[in-house]
Amino acid sequence: MYGTMKVAIGGPLKVAFRPWVEGLENIPAEGAAILASNHLSFSDSFFLPAVLDRKVTFIAKAEYFTTPGVKGRLTAAFFKGVGQLPVDRSGSRGAGEAAIKSGIEVLERGELFGIYPEGTRSPDGRLYRGKPGGLARVALATGAPVIPVAMIDTEKIQPPGKVMPKLMRPGIRIGKPMDFSRYQGMEHDRFVLRALTDEVMYEIMKLSGQEYVDIYATAAKRQIAEAAKAAKEAEKAEKAEKAEGAGAVEKAEKKQVES
Template identity: 90%
Template sequence: SFFLPAVLDRKVTFIAKAEYFTTPGVKGRLTAAFFKGVGQLPVDRSGARGAGEAAIKAGIEVIEGGGLFGIYPEGTRSPDGRLYRGKPGGLARVALATGAPVIPVAMIDTEKIQPPGKVVPKLMRPGIRIGKPLDFSRYQGMDGDRFILRSVTDEVMYEIMKLSGQEYVDIYATAAKRQLAEAEKAAKEAVKAEIAAREESGA
């Protein structure tokens, strides 16, 4: 969300968790100033459903005010640089509620610039590819239909895949992260069991 505004003339508003804006102290004020400066909008994310509704409302307000609203349809960073399934809520609902076109954007090499878990990013420029606007006016007023929301989201993800050249994985990134964490935990437990077995056999 920090790279895209650098290549556009217009401000792009993204959502960010409210804690970034309310942390006390000097560090908290600097963090809040930074996030405001790069076009982040605070959203209270307490409670999954409440967070989703707040994000959708914020997006609609930004667009109806004439602004650009940026949203990551995967909902979280990719754990391995592949493109994961988009979540059918926010992006599609904002587009159908406002009638605004969706502009697919592919961010290239962000996982190399700041790999998951790393605090300090590498100094390199990401690639940014901007696709043609997608018109979903044919679905106007159907934002309560989950099949339409899924269809809109999948169409956007397909365009992002074409722009990025990424391998597409038809599961949610959150599920992939959970699987990776479970596999890592199982591997650690296997190593501990192996060490314990060797110590026992050597005793």
């Protein structure tokens, strides 16, 4: 199914958007490897596999595979066809363990495993702090090399809330494989997990040219949502104040006329 879906989706994607690629020679022709990428758009998981000859397996929300109805079945078939694995995210710790287990299984089969160390899409195009629990643990458990990847301009093709994509050329820069064998047997050391993750994020930053922000993207999204909510409440209060003032003036003018 993967081969069929790759032809059906990858071909049209390359023809329509003409993604440019640098560093394709850094992807091994065979054997396990982890592709650690920045995450700008929902489409990242489609553009990267489209330019590679080998299958890449990413993690996807379980909801994409369990939605009922005809649309749900078609969505599930699509995600399975492009090599995505379902993970239940209802419990954050359970979700993380399931993702790690799935990644290890993919790599033990000698395949490519794709992961977004930021854990979620960037809310503003900047690069955020990588979460050490997934990438580092999978890398140390398998000994697979980590290949940093930078997606370029994919957030401009289909910004959040936009249904129709914009036809423009995204880019993909693939860095040299990173060997972390020096950390083998230290997968329970949180400082090692942090150091490994930071090394990879630094390489992604160099490839992407993004501004780096040393907080998690999930925290940034909360801050943005809270700021938007505060701005909306302030606007509402300002409108109410203006309406109240206008009402007071109207009342005073009416009283003056009556007198």
